[in-house]
Amino acid sequence: SYEVTQSPSVSVAPGKTARITCGGRNIGGRSVHWYQQKPGQAPVLVIYLDKERPSGIPERFSGSNSDNTATLVISRVEAGDEADYYCQVWDSSSVHPVILGGGTKLTV
Amino acid sequence: QLMESGGGLVKPGGSLRLSCAVSGFSFSDTIMIWVRQAPGRGLEWVSSISPTTRYVHYADSVKGRFSISRDNANNSLYLQMDSLRDDDTGTYYCARASGDWYADNWFDPWGQGTLVTVSS
DSSP: OOOEEOOSSSEOTSSOOOEEEETTTTGGOOOEEEEOOOOSOOOOEEEETTTBBOOOOOOOEEEEEEETTEEEEOSSSGGGGGEEEEEEEEOTTTSSEEEEEEOEEEEE | OEEEOOOEEEEEEOOOOEEEEOSSSSSOOOOEEEEEEOSSSOEEEEEEOTTSOOOOOOOOTTTTTTEEEEEEGGTEEEEOOOOGGGGGEEEEEEEESOOOTTTTOOOEEEEOOOEEEOHH
């Protein structure tokens, strides 16, 4: 079945740009979605369909997806962005349709 | 909104039934999932169910022990968990899918989670 991989951690200084990647074979041919999870809280959708932002998500959050890597980009990082970030892919043809990355801890 | 309940402390080999009460959208048209998170670990998909239960799937780690179901008339999702093991400990979340089975589904919103602790 399809798998995606994420680096365990990314560190960035406040005000800089964070890039969190999600790797998978030809992932550019799939749609990737991203969730933010802060300690003790439920996951929150921050990007869907590679680059679309739900209402209420700051414009500082953006996404891209090409070839074998999808990327979540957080510009002008703030202390409040410190969280775990997960990528997700849906595979309707699989008996394991929900594919989740292992998560990336963003430290600001 | 999604609201999970039914978590608690159970001994290994025991059973629990989790519930997810749904409001604010058309539950009977929606794919639903359960995702869990062991303490200090990442998110793990557990099970999915389509609106008419045509498609029901489980992670290998729970197959044969857990059973997902839904009551469309009462806007509720369930997870029956039997033969519980220590490594089933964690917070269990329900979440709503964005589209039909053949769409590129994402999940929003998520419930706040219910804690399951399996320990002797």
